[in-house]
Amino acid sequence: MQYDQSVLTRTERRIFALRTLYSRAGYRSYRMRKFEDYDLYSRYKDYLLSDRVITFTDTNGRLKALKPDVTLSIVRNIKDKPDELQRLYYDENVYRVSGSTNTFKEIMQMGLECIGNANNPSVTEVLDLAEKSLALVCDGRDYILKVSDLDITIPLVEAMTDSKTARAELFRLAGEKNVHGIISLCKDYEIEEQAYMPLVRLLGLYGEPEDVLPQLDEILKGTPAEAEVEELRDVLRDFDDDRHLVLDFSITGDTNYYNGIAFEGYIEGLPECVLVGGRYDRLMQRMKKKSRAIGFAVYMDSLAMLGR
Amino acid sequence: MINVALPKGRLGEKVYKMFEEAGYGCPDIFVGRKLVFENEEAGVRYFWVKPSDVPIYVERGAADIGVAGKDILLEHEPNIYELRDLGIGKCRMVVAAPAGFEDDRGYPLRVATKFVNIAQSFYSSNGRDIDIIKLNGSIEIAPILGLSDVIVDLVETGTTLKENNLVIVEEIMDISARLIANKSGYNFKSREINTLLERMK
Numbered sequence: 089m090q091y092d093q094s095v096l097t098r099t100e101r102r103i104f105a106l107r108t109l110y111s112r113a114g115y116r117s118y119r120m121r122k123f124e125d126y127d128l129y130s131r132y133k134d135y136l137l138s139d140r141v142i143t144f145t146d147t148n149g150r151l152k153a154l155k156p157d158v159t160l161s162i163v164r165n166i167k168d169k170p171d172e173l174q175r176l177y178y179d180e181n182v183y184r185v186s187g188s189t190n191t192f193k194e195i196m197q198m199g200l201e202c203i204g205n206a207n208n209p210s211v212t213e214v215l216d217l218a219e220k221s222l223a224l225v226c227d228g229r230d231y232i233l234k235v236s237d238l239d240i241t242i243p244l245v246e247a248m249t250d251s252k253t254a255r256a257e258l259f260r261l262a263g264e265k266n267v268h269g270i271i272s273l274c275k276d277y278e279i280e281e282q283a284y285m286p287l288v289r290l291l292g293l294y295g296e297p298e299d300v301l302p303q304l305d306e307i308l309k310g311t312p313a314e315a316e317v318e319e320l321r322d323v324l325r326d327f328d329d330d331r332h333l334v335l336d337f338s339i340t341g342d343t344n345y346y347n348g349i350a351f352e353g354y355i356e357g358l359p360e361c362v363l364v365g366g367r368y369d370r371l372m373q374r375m376k377k378k379s380r381a382i383g384f385a386v387y388m389d390s391l392a393m394l395g396r
Numbered sequence: 397m398i399n400v401a402l403p404k405g406r407l408g409e410k411v412y413k414m415f416e417e418a419g420y421g422c423p424d425i426f427v428g429r430k431l432v433f434e435n436e437e438a439g440v441r442y443f444w445v446k447p448s449d450v451p452i453y454v455e456r457g458a459a460d461i462g463v464a465g466k467d468i469l470l471e472h473e474p475n476i477y478e479l480r481d482l483g484i485g486k487c488r489m490v491v492a493a494p495a496g497f498e499d500d501r502g503y504p505l506r507v508a509t510k511f512v513n514i515a516q517s518f519y520s521s522n523g524r525d526i527d528i529i530k531l532n533g534s535i536e537i538a539p540i541l542g543l544s545d546v547i548v549d550l551v552e553t554g555t556t557l558k559e560n561n562l563v564i565v566e567e568i569m570d571i572s573a574r575l576i577a578n579k580s581g582y583n584f585k586s587r588e589i590n591t592l593l594e595r596m597k
Contacts (some may be wrong), residue, residue, distance in 0.1 A: 093467070230584060230585065232583040234583060264476070264478045265476055265477040265478065265479055266477075266478040266479075268478075268480065268481040269478065269481075294586055294590075295586075307430075332582070338477070354579075354580045354583050354584075355580075356455070356580075357457075357585045358454050358580060359455065359457025359578055359580050360579070360580060361578075361579070361580065
């Protein structure tokens, strides 16, 4: 029986388009159980956006949870094959507390993970798929894939101070592009100008790789992050004349879990990012896996606003 | 076109002057009761909104940029960029108490304030157990009537405190107006926003 595509909702159409994109790129669909042991989320609760999770006691007495996140479940359940590359995609509902209403909400999330020997070519591949995902769901509006490299920001911040409180505050301020806040904090902690200026200048950068990379070379010269520019250049080689991809080093993440490339996708007219991703080798290590990993998620509920 | 949320009132007028001096003026902005003003040539549209609502307009993308006091930003913690300290609207967030007040750590400290979040994080970083009394105005009256032991509030000159026989016990932080931007809008108007920032230097 043939079916009429017009019966599909916008969200369903987006899901089909993304599923097609990912499966053509060699990713296979990954289905998971509806419920997960609560233990997983209590152990890695600082990985989650919020530590509030819907729980219930199963008939066998075990405490279960409705998934607030997909990546943790995949990482826990997938076989660790560090010499191979496992490409997976999913579309799943997750249950999180909505910031505006402070009540639980079902959120449709679609995404992919690239796990195993996920080296630079995998990063390029995932960035390319993230950008193509934005192009498929943007409804003809302009979109931007903003890319940062935590292997540049983390060593710069760590070289500035040993204080964990100050480091956390510096990452938070960097996430706000709050340069005056960084300078004032550095004065309080007696961090010298030459130690904080690379971070301040880094946060001032914004633009396409071909414009930003040469400036990056100059800013990071003699810093602990110097060698990373070549890695970044290698990953971004194919994006040179791509006006949708910009470098912006204000993207930060929990340094216990994330490292390397981090990215966010924005669509013109939508106030929040609709796609979030990056490398999470540190999460893999914490879960005793040898594989490296990178992935992203598209927030289908944020996209729903596009129809308005 | 950059959409700018300005805080209604004295601070907003000062801020507008800064925009005007940078070449982003808008004729008739102070005439009548209209809330939206546009200068198409300069590529700017202003809205006057309640000061505490500025971060909401910016976070939700109704405005690309806006100006809000650091007190409001700390209280609501919006997910925005804080691009510049404009160095105006300067005041201090302080703890004040009736003259001669001594803190008895045997009891929770009763704190009256409009700034619940700021007061809570200040006292939790000091390990002090407190009871918060959220008020919406005339905070200075709370210790006089025995409603609270201390207040956490903004102080510009200190005159109101003095007239109510209150003294500053601790300074929490300096406050000033900040230029903020929506994290998504910044990507699509980065050139315009950065030009504006450059001209406002």
